[in-house]
Amino acid sequence: xxxxxxxxxxxxxxxxxxxxxxxxxxxxxxxxxxxxxxxxxxxxxxxxxxxxxxxxxxxxxxxxxxxxxxxxxxxxxxxxxxxxxxxxxxxxxxxxxxxxxxxxxxxxxxxxxxxxxxxxxxxxxxxxxxxxxxxxxxxxxxxxxxxxxxxxxxxxxxxxxx
Amino acid sequence: xxxxxxxxxxxxxxxxxxxxxxxxxxxxxxxxxxxxxxxxxxxxxxxxxxxxxxxxxxxxxxxxxxxxxxxxxxxxxxxxxxxxxxxxxxxxxxxxxxxxxxxxxxxxxxxxxxxxxxxxxxxxxxxxxxxxxxxxxxxxxxxxxxxxxxxxxxxxxxxxxx
DNA sequence: TATTGTTATACTCTATAACTATA
DNA sequence: TATAGTTATAGAGTATAACAATA
Numbered sequence: 001x002x003x004x005x006x007x008x009x010x011x012x013x014x015x016x017x018x019x020x021x022x023x024x025x026x027x028x029x030x031x032x033x034x035x036x037x038x039x040x041x042x043x044x045x046x047x048x049x050x051x052x053x054x055x056x057x058x059x060x061x062x063x064x065x066x067x068x069x070x071x072x073x074x075x076x077x078x079x080x081x082x083x084x085x086x087x088x089x090x091x092x093x094x095x096x097x098x099x100x101x102x103x104x105x106x107x108x109x110x111x112x113x114x115x116x117x118x119x120x121x122x123x124x125x126x127x128x129x130x131x132x133x134x135x136x137x138x139x140x141x142x143x144x145x146x147x148x149x150x151x152x153x154x155x156x157x158x159x160x161x162x
Numbered sequence: 163x164x165x166x167x168x169x170x171x172x173x174x175x176x177x178x179x180x181x182x183x184x185x186x187x188x189x190x191x192x193x194x195x196x197x198x199x200x201x202x203x204x205x206x207x208x209x210x211x212x213x214x215x216x217x218x219x220x221x222x223x224x225x226x227x228x229x230x231x232x233x234x235x236x237x238x239x240x241x242x243x244x245x246x247x248x249x250x251x252x253x254x255x256x257x258x259x260x261x262x263x264x265x266x267x268x269x270x271x272x273x274x275x276x277x278x279x280x281x282x283x284x285x286x287x288x289x290x291x292x293x294x295x296x297x298x299x300x301x302x303x304x305x306x307x308x309x310x311x312x313x314x315x316x317x318x319x320x321x322x323x324x
Numbered sequence: 325t326a327t328t329g330t331t332a333t334a335c336t337c338t339a340t341a342a343c344t345a346t347a
Numbered sequence: 348t349a350t351a352g353t354t355a356t357a358g359a360g361t362a363t364a365a366c367a368a369t370a
Contacts, residue, residue, distance in 0.1 A: 043359070043360080044360095045360060070362090071361070073364095074362075077361090078360080096369080097369060098368070098370065099369095
C-alpha cells in the first residue's frame with residue numbers, strides 16, 4: 001500500500017478512507033461468485049438481467065431497459081444471448097402483440113439458485129472474519145447509506161469551482 | 163423497494179439485506195461523478211488506469227496489466243486512447259528500452275483532481291443525509307469488511323451441494 | 325401516428341494468437 | 348531464447364439512427 005490521501009475529513013463526514021478502493025474490493029468479492037459456477041459463467045450485465053426478470057417475471061424489453069438504464073438495442077442483444085444460452089424465454093403478449101414477455105427457463109432459475117448460494121458463501125467467508133460488532137456496524141451503515149443514496153439526488157449543480 | 167429476502171441470517175452473520183442491490187446503488191452513486199465533468203468523460207476502465215498511474219508514476223504496461231488483472235493487448239489499447247486524449251505520456255525506459263514508462267500529463271492530473279472533487283461531493287451529499295451514528299457505523303463496518311475481503315480467500319472449494 | 329422491438333453501424337473493453345523490438 | 352509491447356482478430360456491451368410490426 002502506498003500513500004493514503006483520505007482527503008475526505010475536511011468536510012462534515014468522517015473519513016471514509018479510499019472509498020473507491022473499498023468499492024473495488026467489494027465488487028471483486030461479490031463478482032467472484034459469478035465465475036466459480038460449473039455452468040458457463042454469464043457476464044455481469046447478463047446476470048443483472050436474470051435477477052431483474054426473476055423479480056419481475058413477464059417484464060417486457062422496454063421496462064427491462066429502464067431498469068438497466070440501457071438503450072433498447074442493448075437490451076435486445078442481451079436477451080438474444082441469454083435466450084441462446086437457454087436461460088430465457090420470449091413470448092409475445094397476447095393483449096398487445098408489440099410487447100414481448102420475458103421469463104426465466106427452468107435452467108435459468110437453477111443457474112440463479114446456484115449463483116445465490118455461491119455468493120452467500122463468499123460473503124459469509126468474509127463476514128465471518130469480522131467481529132460481531134463490526135458485522136453489526138456494517139449492516140447499520142450500509143443500510144443507512146443505501147437509503148441516503150437511493151434518494152433522487154437533490155439537483156446536481158454543475159460547477160467545478162476548482 | 164421490493165421484497166427483502168434476507169436469506170443470510172441463517173448463518174453466523176446478521177442480515178445484510180440485498181447486498182447486491184446495495185452494491186449496485188453504491189456503484190451508481192460513485193460512478194455518477196464520472197459523467198458529470200465538463201471535460202470528455204472517460205470510461206470506468208480508463209479511469210481505473212488513471213488512478214493507478216497517479217499512484218505509481220512510471221509504471222510499465224505489464225505491471226499495469228497485473229494491477230488491472232487485464233491482458234496485455236487490452237492495456238495497450240486503453241493507454242492508446244488515454245494518450246490520444248492527452249491524459250497520458252509514454253516514454254521508453256532508458257535502462258531497458260523494451261519497457262515503457264507511463265505518466266499522467268498535466269491535463270490528466272487536472273482531470274483526476276476534478277473527478278475527485280466531484281466524487282467527494284456526491285459521497286458527502288449522501289453521507290450528510292445519514293445520522294452521525296450511521297456515518298460512524300459505515301466507516302467502521304466498511305473498513306472491517308475491506309480488511310476481511312482483502313485476505314487471500316481461503317481455498318474456494320468447488321461443490322454446489324444443492 | 326405512436327409504441328415496441330429489431331437491425332445496421334460504430335466505439336470501447338476484453339481476450340487469444342501472432343508478430344516486432346530489445347535484451 | 349526470453350521479455351515487453353504491439354497488431355490482428357473476435358466477441359460482448361454500449362450507443363444512435365433507421366426500420367418493421369403492431370396498435
